[in-house]
Amino acid sequence: xxxxxxxxxxxxxxxxxxxLNVSRVRANCTAVPxxxxxxxxLCADAMSESRDGQHFGGKPLAASHYxxxxxxxxxxGKSTTAVHTAxxxxxxxxKVGVLDLDDRQRTTTRYLENxxxxxxxxxxxxxxPAFRVNEAGSLAGFERNIDALTxxxxxxxxxxxxxxxxxxxxxxxxxxxxxTPINDSFVDLDLIGEVDPETYKVRRPSFYAEIVWEARxxxxxxxxxxxxxxxxxxxxxxxxKNMLRVADALKELSRRVGFRVIxxxxxxxxxxxxxxxxxxxxxxxxxxxxxxxxxxxRQELREMIGALQLPQTGVTQDMFEAV
Numbered sequence: 001x002x003x004x005x006x007x008x009x010x011x012x013x014x015x016x017x018x019x020l021n022v023s024r025v026r027a028n029c030t031a032v033p034x035x036x037x038x039x040x041x042l043c044a045d046a047m048s049e050s051r052d053g054q055h056f057g058g059k060p061l062a063a064s065h066y067x068x069x070x071x072x073x074x075x076x077g078k079s080t081t082a083v084h085t086a087x088x089x090x091x092x093x094x095k096v097g098v099l100d101l102d103d104r105q106r107t108t109t110r111y112l113e114n115x116x117x118x119x120x121x122x123x124x125x126x127x128x129p130a131f132r133v134n135e136a137g138s139l140a141g142f143e144r145n146i147d148a149l150t151x152x153x154x155x156x157x158x159x160x161x162x163x164x165x166x167x168x169x170x171x172x173x174x175x176x177x178x179x180t181p182i183n184d185s186f187v188d189l190d191l192i193g194e195v196d197p198e199t200y201k202v203r204r205p206s207f208y209a210e211i212v213w214e215a216r217x218x219x220x221x222x223x224x225x226x227x228x229x230x231x232x233x234x235x236x237x238x239x240x241k242n243m244l245r246v247a248d249a250l251k252e253l254s255r256r257v258g259f260r261v262i263x264x265x266x267x268x269x270x271x272x273x274x275x276x277x278x279x280x281x282x283x284x285x286x287x288x289x290x291x292x293x294x295x296x297x298r299q300e301l302r303e304m305i306g307a308l309q310l311p312q313t314g315v316t317q318d319m320f321e322a323v
Contacts, residue, residue, distance in 0.1 A: 064097075064150040065311050067157045068175035072208055073191055074162030076181040077233040079107035080271050081264060081304075082159040085179075087115075087280045088305050089155055091127035097149030098131040101142070101168060102161040109133040115278025118286075126283060129157070134167065142167050155310075172215040176224070177310060180208075181231040181264055184246050192230070193253040200245045202253045209257045229308060230254070233264035262307035268297050 069082040082098070090096045100108040112131045119126050130153060132145045149156055158175075160168035172178055182188035186195055191208040195201065205213075216226045230250065235243070250261050265271065270293060274280060281298040284290055 064154060064156050065176045066171075066174050067155065067177045067179065067308075067310065068160065068171045069158065069179045069181065070160040070168055070172050070175075071162060071180050071182065071188075071191070072164050072168075073182075073188060076162070076183055076188065077265060077271070078162065078181045079111065079159050080275075081179070081181055081231065081233065082108055082157055083111045084265075084280050084282075084301055085305065085308070086129045086131075086157040087127050087282055088301065089157075089310070090129045091282050094155055095153040096129040096155045096157060097153035098129050098157045098159070099145050099149055100131065100133040100159050101137070101165065101171065102159065103134055103137050105161070106133055108159040111275055111278055113278070114276060115280075118277050118279060122286065124286070126279075126286075129153075137165070137167060139167065139170075142170070169211060169215065172212065172226075173218040175215070175219075175226050177308060178212065178215070178226050178228045179231055179308070180212075180228070180259075181233040183234050184232055184243055186242075186246060186249075189246055189249055189253075192257070193249065195249050200249060202249055202256065205253070205257050209253075212259075213257075227309070228257075228259035230259050230261050231264040231304070232261065234267040235263065262304065263300070264304055265300055266297070268293060270294060270297055 067085065069078050069085075071078055079102075086096050086098045098108060098112065100106055102108070109131065112129070115126065115128065119128060130149060132149060134141050134145055146156070158171045160171055180192070182191070189195060191206055193205050193209060194203040196203055212226070212228055216228075219226050232247075232250070253259075254261050270281075277286075279286055281294065281301050284294060284298065287294065
């Protein structure tokens with residue numbers, strides 16, 4: 001089990017002194033994971049070309065692509081984002097499996113169960129990913145569910161609990177794309193980096209960044225890499241100094257730790273309204289009424305899916321066109 005006490009060596013923040021050329025990067029990719037953006041890019045370039053062309057418009061995946069939604073803080077819209085991502089990919093024609101690791105709250109599972117009930121009630125074949133919940137939080141059950149879901153699906157979406165969880169750490173180490181949704185606040189940002197209260201500058205990475213660094217190191221040992229994406233969820237529609245300060249801090253921290261920052265889903269009532277029926281913004285034909293907020297929310301979803309830079313998905317603009 002990966003511990004939380006490991007500290008990122010200061011030398012890793014000095015790319016010039018650690019890696020002098022691509023050949024040395026190639027030799028060190030398995031020894032040192034890519035927590036820094038420049039190192040990550042060099043490591044990726046030094047690897048075989050098997051990953052080339054896997055993004056939009058490229059080659060289909062040869063193996064299941066793991067998308068892990070993880071954050072040790074609840075209330076960030078993690079499950080809502082995971083479900084919308086899974087349904088959007090399913091609607092694009094990809095075979096998608098969903099594994100819910102939160103066997104207590106089961107938000108993702110309940111959402112998809114509600115969706116299955118709507119399919120039966122409406123008599124309409126809504127895009128429906130396969131899904132399972134990891135009962136009792138056991139490692140053996142985790143492995144069985146992984147094997148079952150990856151046997152028939154190209155993409156595996158894993159939703160983790162909003163707390164420190166052993167299986168969540170294992171899932172993060174297997175992630176190809178690790179998505180960390182955060183609210184637009186310094187409370188959420190503190191999980192990733194400590195911020196000076198006077199200057200709002202980042203002092204150092206926090207414990208969760210260290211956990212991801214360990215996950216990346218483990219992934220690198222098998223020749224893989226983790227694309228860490230921090231998703232700014234529940235953005236408010238009004239500008240504020242706090243939003244700008246959080247944005248600046250995230251930008252600074254992303255350069256130091258090595259993640260991408262993308263906009264997620266805004267704070268909208270529609271997401272809470274959709275849960276009982278299991279519908280998503282892709283199912284707008286089944287809404288009782290459609291307003292501008294629904295159209296704007298669906299555009300946000302389209303942009304978020306594109307910004308994730310997932311392997312070839314077939315997700316197109318037409319799927320999100322307003323009716």
